Amino acid sequence: xxxxxxxxxxxxxLGEDExxxxxxxxxxxxxxxxxxEVNDDGTRDVRPANDDLEWVxxxxxxADATHIAAHDPARALRDVAAxxxxxxxxxxxxxxxxxxxxxxxSSPVLMAAYTETVYHLAVLENVIRHRAGVHSDHPEYKPEWxxxxxxxxxxx
Numbered sequence: 001x002x003x004x005x006x007x008x009x010x011x012x013x014l015g016e017d018e019x020x021x022x023x024x025x026x027x028x029x030x031x032x033x034x035x036x037e038v039n040d041d042g043t044r045d046v047r048p049a050n051d052d053l054e055w056v057x058x059x060x061x062x063a064d065a066t067h068i069a070a071h072d073p074a075r076a077l078r079d080v081a082a083x084x085x086x087x088x089x090x091x092x093x094x095x096x097x098x099x100x101x102x103x104x105x106s107s108p109v110l111m112a113a114y115t116e117t118v119y120h121l122a123v124l125e126n127v128i129r130h131r132a133g134v135h136s137d138h139p140e141y142k143p144e145w146x147x148x149x150x151x152x153x154x155x156x
Contacts, residue, residue, distance in 0.1 A: 003125055006145045007087065007099050021076035026054075033072035035065050083131055083143035090124040097121055 007109040036045040045055040
């Protein structure tokens with residue numbers, strides 16, 4: 001099954017995530033957020049790391065404030081970069097598989113390398129399915145894109 005549609009879907013979501021993180025960073029003027037001191041009512045503010053006077057979200061319950069600060073724009077941008085690196089790795093392995101497939105008839109000794117490449121491609125495809133599955137609540141997500149079992153690795 002081709003994962004081209006899944007990859008296009010995931011790229012679009014990564015673009016949206018990146019745009020949202022950059023917009024949030026622009027509003028707060030910094031990408032890293034921290035939790036402020038405890039307010040009189042026991043809540044906390046989430047504020048840009050470089051400015052004690054402003055807040056991103058005010059009077060937030062402790063666990064919520066921790067969660068918001070932990071998922072600041074800097075983290076979201078790192079997540080997008082890491083996910084794009086996974087896509088680049090997949091594309092590199094796919095290109096290698098195609099090159100090896102073209103040379104198999106002229107050089108049967110390449111079969112082991114080809115087989116290994118096919119295996120790596122299957123693993124990366126499943127990683128993509130898991131990572132893109134974060135967006136399974138998106139209306140364009142298709143159930144057939146869900147992660148698949150690879151030799152029992154996903155049975156739990």
